[in-house]
Amino acid sequence: MMKAVLAIDQGTTSTRALIVGQDGAIVARAQVELHQSYPRTGWVEHDPETIWRDVVATARQALSQATEAEIDVVAIGITNQRETFVVWDRETGRAVHPAIVWQDRRGAALCERLIGEGVETEVSARSGLLLDSYFSASKLAWLLDTVPGLRRDAEAGKLAFGTIDTYLLWRLTDGRVHATDPSNAARTLLFDIARMDWSDELCALFGISRAMLPRVMDNDALFGTVDAAVLGQALPITGMAGDQQAALVGQGCLKAGQVKITYGTGAFGLMHTGDTISRSRHRLLSTVAYRVGGQTCYALEGSIFVAGAGVQWLRDRLGIIASAAETETLARTIPDNGGVYLVPAFAGLGTPHWDSQARAVLCGMTLGTGAAHVARAMLEAVAYQSEELIDTMREDTGLCADLIRIDGGMAHNAWLCQFLADVLATPVRRPDNVESTALGAAFLAGTAAGIWPSLADTPSSSNRDAVFEPALAAAERARLIAGWRDAVARTRHRANVE
Numbered sequence: 001m002m003k004a005v006l007a008i009d010q011g012t013t014s015t016r017a018l019i020v021g022q023d024g025a026i027v028a029r030a031q032v033e034l035h036q037s038y039p040r041t042g043w044v045e046h047d048p049e050t051i052w053r054d055v056v057a058t059a060r061q062a063l064s065q066a067t068e069a070e071i072d073v074v075a076i077g078i079t080n081q082r083e084t085f086v087v088w089d090r091e092t093g094r095a096v097h098p099a100i101v102w103q104d105r106r107g108a109a110l111c112e113r114l115i116g117e118g119v120e121t122e123v124s125a126r127s128g129l130l131l132d133s134y135f136s137a138s139k140l141a142w143l144l145d146t147v148p149g150l151r152r153d154a155e156a157g158k159l160a161f162g163t164i165d166t167y168l169l170w171r172l173t174d175g176r177v178h179a180t181d182p183s184n185a186a187r188t189l190l191f192d193i194a195r196m197d198w199s200d201e202l203c204a205l206f207g208i209s210r211a212m213l214p215r216v217m218d219n220d221a222l223f224g225t226v227d228a229a230v231l232g233q234a235l236p237i238t239g240m241a242g243d244q245q246a247a248l249v250g251q252g253c254l255k256a257g258q259v260k261i262t263y264g265t266g267a268f269g270l271m272h273t274g275d276t277i278s279r280s281r282h283r284l285l286s287t288v289a290y291r292v293g294g295q296t297c298y299a300l301e302g303s304i305f306v307a308g309a310g311v312q313w314l315r316d317r318l319g320i321i322a323s324a325a326e327t328e329t330l331a332r333t334i335p336d337n338g339g340v341y342l343v344p345a346f347a348g349l350g351t352p353h354w355d356s357q358a359r360a361v362l363c364g365m366t367l368g369t370g371a372a373h374v375a376r377a378m379l380e381a382v383a384y385q386s387e388e389l390i391d392t393m394r395e396d397t398g399l400c401a402d403l404i405r406i407d408g409g410m411a412h413n414a415w416l417c418q419f420l421a422d423v424l425a426t427p428v429r430r431p432d433n434v435e436s437t438a439l440g441a442a443f444l445a446g447t448a449a450g451i452w453p454s455l456a457d458t459p460s461s462s463n464r465d466a467v468f469e470p471a472l473a474a475a476e477r478a479r480l481i482a483g484w485r486d487a488v489a490r491t492r493h494r495a496n497v498e
């Protein structure tokens with residue numbers, strides 16, 4: 001009987017459960033889209049109860065497909081949208097507030113105040129991050145300051161904080177385990193990535209009581225066991241990782257210098273930097289890649305806040321497409337971008353600008369501009385932002401990746417993959433299965449459960465991968481990038497409406 005792992009992938013826009021077999025193939029899957037709530041300008045929330053229900057429903061569906069196919073699922077790996085967090089009452093298990101999502105900007109004022117106080121260098125030295133509302137801490141501080149009684153309860157140890165991995169672990173183990181892994185802890189702005197522990201100094205800076213923080217365990221630890229009553233069978237949870245770090249593992253980037261970019265709701269490029277913390281001179285993030293068997297590996301990261309989220313905006317807000325895949329059809333209907341650029345700074349700009357106040361811009365339109373131009377501009381924007389990210393990594397490390405591995409839902413778009421290769425002027429490799437995040441979670445859990453001897457022995461690539469070779473003339477590439485830079489400059493000429 002083939003052995004397999006259940007990977008729970010709780011992403012920003014959907015919740016998925018996939019069964020990954022010993023040969024790395026996905027043998028069963030279930031998925032459900034997650035509702036996004038925007039209660040105020042700049043705020044983004046999820047309902048924790050919905051997340052929990054979706055996880056149970058998709059995991060049960062995938063497990064029952066595996067049972068029918070006579071596949072022996074031996075362990076669970078969890079991976080998740082990072083930075084998004086829930087605070088709940090330890091006694092009742094009830095969340096005290098909706099989950100505050102990584103895209104939510106409500107911590108911006110606190111971050112700006114702290115930057116004004118001159119503490120960002122020290123914060124970066126400890127956390128590897130920047131003082132930005134993207135990370136959990138400033139929004140956790142907002143929550144404790146805003147909801148009456150919360151700070152008192154947090155200090156009394158009555159409340160638990162958790163990123164989504166931690167929240168799911170807590171629910172799956174019926175409140176027995178309050179733990180996280182270093183790749184998720186490293187995204188809170190409260191974790192010291194050199195000491196690999198919560199930082200008293202950072203907790204004090206944001207006024208967060210350590211009593212609410214989870215225990216940090218290795219990515220391949222035995223986190224707990226799920227009772228049969230929850231998923232229909234008792235299974236150990238033997239792997240957890242934030243989705244971007246999981247994708248690094250899923251893509252087989254286990255050596256210093258290897259780079260992957262995952263195109264989901266946002267897009268995140270990570271370069272493995274081995275067992276040392278690489279410090280950026282260009283505002284890339286230093287983060288924990290994973291800690292396996294007590295050995296920590298680090299990564300440099302660049303963040304693009306809007307990738308697939310922009311495609312969803314075209315679908316849900318503008319209504320110019322009915323499905324994400326239509327962006328590809330539309331982009332192919334026009335010979336060029338017609339001078340139209342869209343800078344999707346809907347949640348500010350990440351690498352290398354880190355401008356939380358930037359707002360989206362659509363420019364260069366004429367009366368000949370139509371839906372195809374807007375859709376194409378959205379796809380092109382993802383490539384230009386990737387170029388800024390990879391260029392920053394090259395300047396920072398001197399390393400010139402001769403191949404960029406890509407994955408995530410948006411990598412289904414072959415037009416985008418080719419345009420990426422053109423704009424990056426580097427070959428782009430897309431695996432046959434773009435669910436690298438789920439694979440990474442399965443590989444971590446499966447090595448711990450004895451399916452594979454080590455991460456290096458996992459089946460991370462296949463000869464069915466597609467490679468997109470750059471084919472754009474250098475002058476044309478330079479012209480397009482110059483147009484993008486001009487459009488980015490316009491995001492700073494925003495109206496002061498807040």
Ligand SMILES: Nc1ncnc2c1ncn2[C@@H]1O[C@H](COP(=O)(O)OP(=O)(O)O)[C@@H](O)[C@H]1O
Nearest residue numbers: 011012013014264265308311324325409410413
């Ligand atoms: N063919 C496509 N072209 C463009 N975007 C796509 C395509 N297929 C999926 N997407 C986008 O990819 C995103 C989903 O990717 P996924 O990796 O599942 O994201 P997440 O893990 O953030 O929920 C969605 O935002 C969707 O709009």
Ligand SMILES: O=P(O)(O)OC[C@H](O)CO
Nearest residue numbers: 011012081082264265266
């Ligand atoms: O939902 P994704 O896949 O875009 O990932 C979200 C990131 O983890 C946010 O840091």
